[in-house]
Amino acid sequence: MPTKWRRRVRSPLPHPEHQVYLLVHVLLFVVGLLVAQLDGQIWLAIGTSVSATGICGWAIFLWLRITEQSTQGQRRIQGLGLTDAFPARSVPIRPEYERRFVSARQQIDFLGFGLRALREDFGDQMDTWLRRVPIRILLVDPDAPTPGWSYAYQRDVEESNSPGSIATDVVNFLRAMEPVKNRFPERLHIRLYTCLPAINVCRIDDEIFWGPYVLGAQSRNTPTFVVSRTGPLFDVLRSHYEQIWTDSRYSRDGFQRTEQGFRSVVIQQALPDQSDYRGRST
Template sequence: MAQQKTARGYVRKYRWAAYFLALVICTVLGVVLWITTPPTADAVDRLGTRLAPGFLSAAIVAFLFLLSEWIKTGDDELGKQESAEADDKMRESITKLATQVEAQAAEIRVLRAELDIDGRAKDLARVGITGGYGGRIVPNEREYLQRYLNASKGVDMIGLDFSSITRNFASYSRFRPGIRVRVLMLDPDYPAAASSYVGQRTTEERQPRPRQVSGAQLFCQNFARWRNELPAEQQGALDYSIRLYQTLPAIHYVRYDDEILFGPYLIEKSSENTFTAISNSGTPIFAQLTEHFEALWTRWSRPPNDDWFDITRP
């Protein structure tokens, strides 16, 4: 195909020179024949001699014209073939380019999503959210217990009645000398025993009413039973306090040293299984939550009734 293309191109390039050369040759031949024709020749011979170069020139020009058309037709077919091949190559190149562009766009989308996630994570960390769980003590008991055992300064808690701890009090009641533990539970008799916040929250969570109403008392009894089993020297060193807050329940809150695990109370959702967020010290959320606990502890709570610590009660 390459040789054919070269031959056609060579002929097409010099075809006008061939036309001119043929015309010159025929003209010269005609003049020569005109001059050399004897005057004595008859008219027919002289006419034939004079017309012969014209016919010959016409034949040569016609041949060259046909050759040119053949070259042109071949070039057109070759051009169409080359054009089709070029179109195929172009489509292939465009397809490859489109694939590469799509792949790069996908990478850019992934990178942008990672940057967005990283940016949002930084924003959350800046205000104080550093992690979280889908539930609370029940599904993440190992996480809570490990933090309790690793605490070196103190533990503060806000909850409804910490029934999950009551059910497994032995794990959370290991004696820790030098560790201050403060527990805030919702007062089951506030603002009135018949219409308490505990009863309202129990209804909202669709929980059995007796469990919630007596939960704080059960916690105090379990604490008293554990405390009485400690040696006298450990009882004297024990720094464990319980109070009952008298406000609408706002958040579940557990602080271990410089880390707080907290979450909201949601309608028709058990507080034991509501999501938990984690906040670290030195952030706005940590500071506000700490202030919230201190306000409840000092101004919005009372100590439990003395008989709640009577381990002889049923």
């Protein structure tokens, strides 16, 4: 028998005291049945009571084992730092974001595609946040890996968006943040990432909201998980973000300094031709 299977067979009774406990209650059950066979109502009552004690012992043991296994699973999850999960993000869990944004004191980071929901729902609060904490934002580069066929356009296909939707969101986000960047040049930083999009991230101090991108689903409708600094998953996600942010192979600055102030490096006229996009997506 394979070792893995043998471990699985033995796992319900990992300790000798468990075996003794079950054996005792088996004996109680059997003895109760024998006593119940004796003549007289008293012996019947005693026998059934003893047998019932044996059955209750098994039921209690089973319940404790199930509870123990469930507790072990919860401890493993908590050990990773996972503290909460939601079936979707953005609007459905907006209160979860809001209460953390209000209390943020260290750092706010974002990683996403065009982050339209962030711009529309919280754009007018950026100034308030920036007076308290620095903010970093990673948007997908609408020209990467090539202007003719970018990750942004590929994701439009996967989400059944209109061609160019994500690229337009990036342009609009940068355009909306230009005046904010000029008011807070040392506290607001936006870069355009050029690596493959894998996850979305929203870090607020010592917690990170994150979730995967799923084929055929709008990113706002995919599950979102929350991790805290207490577990290793926080450091994994933080390292992922920092590598994209700091490595020029994976991101570039979203603004350039001009005589008139900071200006977006992406303009609408530079977006790929729509006919080329439709031709490649068929």
